[in-house]
Amino acid sequence: MKSSFAFSSLSFFVLALGSVARVNGELNCSSIFVPVQVQVEAPFINLTVPVNQSEVTNLIQQFLTVTSNIAGKSIVGTQNISAHYEIFGKLCTPHGVLPNGTLEIATHGVGFSNFYWDLGGDDSPNNYAASAVAAGHSIFYYDRLGTGNSSKPDGIQEVQLGVEVEVAHGVVEYFKNGNAGISFGRIIGVGHSVGSLVTLGVTQTHPTDFEDVVLTGLAINNTLAVLLSVSSIGSQIAAQEFPERFGDLPNSYLALEGLSNLQVIMVQFPFFNQSLIEFSFQNTATFTIGELVSLLLVENVKADKFTGRVLVLTGASDLPFCGGDCSQTVGDTSVTLVEAVQIFYPAASNFTTFVPANTGHAINLQDSAPESYAFIENWIGSANDDTVIGVSLVV
Numbered sequence: 001m002k003s004s005f006a007f008s009s010l011s012f013f014v015l016a017l018g019s020v021a022r023v024n025g026e027l028n029c030s031s032i033f034v035p036v037q038v039q040v041e042a043p044f045i046n047l048t049v050p051v052n053q054s055e056v057t058n059l060i061q062q063f064l065t066v067t068s069n070i071a072g073k074s075i076v077g078t079q080n081i082s083a084h085y086e087i088f089g090k091l092c093t094p095h096g097v098l099p100n101g102t103l104e105i106a107t108h109g110v111g112f113s114n115f116y117w118d119l120g121g122d123d124s125p126n127n128y129a130a131s132a133v134a135a136g137h138s139i140f141y142y143d144r145l146g147t148g149n150s151s152k153p154d155g156i157q158e159v160q161l162g163v164e165v166e167v168a169h170g171v172v173e174y175f176k177n178g179n180a181g182i183s184f185g186r187i188i189g190v191g192h193s194v195g196s197l198v199t200l201g202v203t204q205t206h207p208t209d210f211e212d213v214v215l216t217g218l219a220i221n222n223t224l225a226v227l228l229s230v231s232s233i234g235s236q237i238a239a240q241e242f243p244e245r246f247g248d249l250p251n252s253y254l255a256l257e258g259l260s261n262l263q264v265i266m267v268q269f270p271f272f273n274q275s276l277i278e279f280s281f282q283n284t285a286t287f288t289i290g291e292l293v294s295l296l297l298v299e300n301v302k303a304d305k306f307t308g309r310v311l312v313l314t315g316a317s318d319l320p321f322c323g324g325d326c327s328q329t330v331g332d333t334s335v336t337l338v339e340a341v342q343i344f345y346p347a348a349s350n351f352t353t354f355v356p357a358n359t360g361h362a363i364n365l366q367d368s369a370p371e372s373y374a375f376i377e378n379w380i381g382s383a384n385d386d387t388v389i390g391v392s393l394v395v
């Protein structure tokens with residue numbers, strides 16, 4: 001399988017970087033390690049592991065220099081990656097889960113691990129997984145490759161988007177093959193930020209994996225905004241900044257610098273819960289040099305064989321993808337940066353956008369989370385209007 005995030009024509013510097021009815025009340029969650037065998041032709045990134053912070057900072061500076069063409073220079077051909085990974089995640093189902101129901105597979109973004117999807121505990125309004133289960137859906141939310149309890153391979157060649165797409169595909173196969181002991185009738189891909197890019201990549205390389213997809217915290221055509229956030233994240237060598245948590249990791253694994261870096265990129269003030277953002281910083285996960293470089297390849301994506309439905313839900317003040325204002329339009333058109341995502345999906349059966357107000361990049365941290373969740377779960381459920389899943393949704 002050839003990676004969607006493979007180098008093709010990178011001729012210029014692009015993107016350098018309600019209420020829902022409850023079923024049976026509580027969630028039934030269990031932790032799983034999913035074994036994934038990956039076989040993928042991915043970009044070969046000709047960079048070496050930085051020896052110190054000064055080299056990392058230099059790399060970020062090259063990344064931000066509009067004429068440096070770091071992707072063009074560092075991606076020199078492809079390589080075949082064949083590897084086995086263990087992917088950690090949590091499977092939550094409604095009590096007495098119905099056979100042939102809906103499973104959401106959720107992929108988090110940079111700075112987070114699986115905890116992004118269950119912030120604040122079972123009864124929290126910021127718990128995405130609980131809202132999915134309350135809508136009668138099951139959900140598997142996992143630690144992306146290189147984060148949390150999942151495998152932590154080479155942070156330049158392996159922890160990059162093209163490989164992560166195959167990891168997500170492996171997770172889908174695991175459930176489709178019934179390895180979790182439950183069979184599902186539909187599988188929906190749900191992503192946040194880089195997790196949305198991973199989900200998008202799956203719809204390109206494995207167009208029948210997901211019935212429908214929900215891409216949150218995503219917009220396109222604002223390269224400057226992406227640069228701004230790469231700059232604002234304050235990339236530090238993870239092992240040096242958090243030796244007690246990441247001391248064993250190579251210098252290709254990075255972490256954001258402080259709580260303020262998280263706030264500036266992820267949320268709109270003051271519409272967020274301070275204790276949840278502090279929790280997020282205490283539990284912040286690493287990202288890698290391979291991920292930063294492969295972010296530059298997004299423009300090569302075209303999911304033209306995906307015929308399911310697509311929902312893009314992005315906060316009105318999203319910084320990393322909209323530069324803080326998602327009402328901006330593309331060129332001379334009236335198409336917003338969020339609506340522009342449709343260009344990747346010429347064959348989708350439905351393309352819907354939702355832009356919650358007073359909301360930044362990390363939807364789940366904002367006070368608007370319940371509104372976003374209601375929209376998402378009802379949208380997922382709306383495909384089933386004429387089928388029976390035994391749950392009625394009320395907005």
Ligand SMILES: *[C@@H]1O[C@H](CO)[C@@H](O)[C@H](O)[C@H]1NC(C)=O
Nearest residue numbers: 046047048073074075076077
């Ligand atoms: C990788 O980069 C080094 C310089 O950093 C260069 O000497 C070498 O030729 C490059 N390798 C390839 C395959 O381009």
Ligand SMILES: *[C@@H]1O[C@H](CO)[C@@H](O)[C@H](O)[C@H]1NC(C)=O
Nearest residue numbers: 050051052053054055056058
């Ligand atoms: C970091 O390593 C480079 C060698 O690549 C060296 O030139 C530089 O002085 C080092 N910086 C620090 C602060 O140690």
Ligand SMILES: *[C@@H]1O[C@H](CO)[C@@H](O)[C@H](O)[C@H]1NC(C)=O
Nearest residue numbers: 001040041077078079080081
């Ligand atoms: C990767 O494997 C494929 C299929 O076996 C082969 O066609 C391709 O040339 C290989 N690529 C590299 C860079 O070795």
Ligand SMILES: *[C@@H]1O[C@H](CO)[C@@H](O)[C@H](O)[C@H]1NC(C)=O
Nearest residue numbers: 028030091093094095096097
């Ligand atoms: C809870 O989920 C597990 C699988 O994750 C399943 O085996 C078990 O039957 C479920 N329990 C209830 C009460 O639904």
Ligand SMILES: *[C@@H]1O[C@H](CO)[C@@H](O)[C@H](O)[C@H]1NC(C)=O
Nearest residue numbers: 119120121124273274275276
């Ligand atoms: C913020 O989240 C914490 C943890 O879930 C919760 O205890 C607290 O009540 C929340 N605060 C507000 C103002 O919602």
Ligand SMILES: *[C@@H]1O[C@H](CO)[C@@H](O)[C@H](O)[C@H]1NC(C)=O
Nearest residue numbers: 031088113114115147148149
């Ligand atoms: C890793 O798994 C253990 C239980 O197996 C759990 O206690 C811990 O919270 C997990 N770590 C993360 C980052 O989810």
Ligand SMILES: *[C@@H]1O[C@H](CO)[C@@H](O)[C@H](O)[C@H]1NC(C)=O
Nearest residue numbers: 099100101184185186384387
């Ligand atoms: C399972 O669900 C799918 C999609 O919701 C539906 O097309 C299929 O007919 C269902 N199969 C059974 C055996 O109920």
Ligand SMILES: *[C@@H]1O[C@H](CO)[C@@H](O)[C@H](O)[C@H]1NC(C)=O
Nearest residue numbers: 220221298299330331340343
């Ligand atoms: C918008 O972004 C897409 C995907 O990267 C690209 O194909 C398209 O040319 C861009 N359009 C404009 C007007 O920048």
Ligand SMILES: *[C@@H]1O[C@H](CO)[C@@H](O)[C@H](O)[C@H]1NC(C)=O
Nearest residue numbers: 309349350351352379382383
């Ligand atoms: C797409 O789906 C939404 C929500 O289900 C619906 O309101 C809208 O009419 C659909 N759009 C088209 C063009 O079918």
